[in-house]
Amino acid sequence: MNAYIKYTKFVLLFVFLVIIAGSVVRTTQSGMGCPDWPHCYGRLIPPSSVNDLPPDYRKYLDKQDIDMEYNPVHAWVEYINRLITGALGILLVVHVGWTFKKFFSSRQSICWLSCLFLVGTVFEAWLGKLVVDTNLAVVKITLHMLGALFLALIPVLILHKLDSNKPIHDKRLAILTTIALIVLLLQIIIGTDVREQVDEISKALNYEQRDTWLGQINTIFDVHRIVAVVTSLLVIFIFWRSLSHAALQKKALFLLLIVLLTAAAGFLMASLNIPAFIQPVHLLLSSVLFISLFAYRLNLKK
Known part of the structure; x- marks a missing residue:
């Protein structure tokens, strides 16, 4: 049992790796680094240089929204993102097989959760293909990210069912x-809207004049900051009330630490004109906070 639990936790951590890899792709404008899917410029492995491009490479570049010539860095960033997602799929095939072997005769709900995990990951890969086919349509990017976030809830549910x-x-x-949880989910959704506006503004400015991006966002950015404050206050109150339950104190302290780090990352983003290196950190911390808060809620009963 311990080995299975450790493997499920490892798969959960791998989902977070997928989330941060996708964020790195987005913040480096590498989403169209490989303009075709599942290949990259018609190849199984991205070309290492212009000399390795196929004769008809222009038909791929025509789909680009940022690179007028082949950019190997963008290609490899996107390609590595795809490899990480593919690796998650392999890990889940193993997880499904292991789960059915271990629990099919006794706890079938865990088996179906594992299957849902795999099917959801396949759907995420398909949605990723749509994102490429539609040249990074912002709505599909947001759905892609939220889908990955909800995927992470499944192993948490499995681990909860195995918790004695x-x-x-x-x-x-x-x-x-x-x-x-509801407020935090609202906060994440509002954050994706802010991010979509940043994407559109930065693209219109050819990814320059970074110091003007925030000033062009509508009032949703103010709402985002207000809801962030409300979320932080709620988590602080949860921490305070958890002090009366010894079994919850460490979990609540972790929630408090993550919400403070998330708020700090958000403050740095706003103060430093949305630096690219902080964006994946902010998204990762928000995702960890949501999943951790969900796991914490599973430990409570009315």
């Missing part, structure tokens, strides 16, 4: 955590 610890009975804390 009894839930904590605290109705007020359970309601408070549920509210915090």
Whole structure:
């Protein structure tokens, strides 16, 4: 059992790797680094230089929105992102097989969750193809990211079903955590809208004049900051109330640490004109906070 639990946790961590890889692709404007899918310029492996391009490479460059000539860095960033997603699929095939062998005769709900995990990942790969086919349509990018986030909930549910610890009975804390989850999800969705506007503004300015990007975002950015404050206050209150439950104190302290780091990353992004290196960190921390808060809520019973 311990080996299976460790493997499920490893797969969960790999989902976060997929999320951060996708964010790196987006912040480096590498989404169309490979303009075709599943190949890259008609090849299984991206060309290492212009000399390795196929004779008809121009038909691929015509799909680009940033590179007028072949950019091997963008190609390899996107290609590595695809490899990481493919590796997750392989890990999940193993997970499904292991789950059915171990639990099919006793706990079939875990088997179906594992299958859903695999099917969801295949759907994510298909959605990634649509993103490429539609030249990075912003709505599909957002759905792609949210899909990955909800995928991470599945191994958390599996781990919860295998947890022998009894839930904590605290109705007020359970309601408070549920509210915090809803507000945080709203915050993430609003954040994706802000990010979509940044993408459109930066593209219109040829990815220059970074210091003017935030000033061109509409009032949704102010809403984003207000909801961020509300989320932080809710998590702080959850931490305070968790002090009365010894079994929840470490989990609540982790939530507090992550929400403070997330807020700090958001502050740095706004203060330093959205530096590319902080964007994946901010997204990763937000994702970890949402998944951790979900896992925390599973430990509570009204």
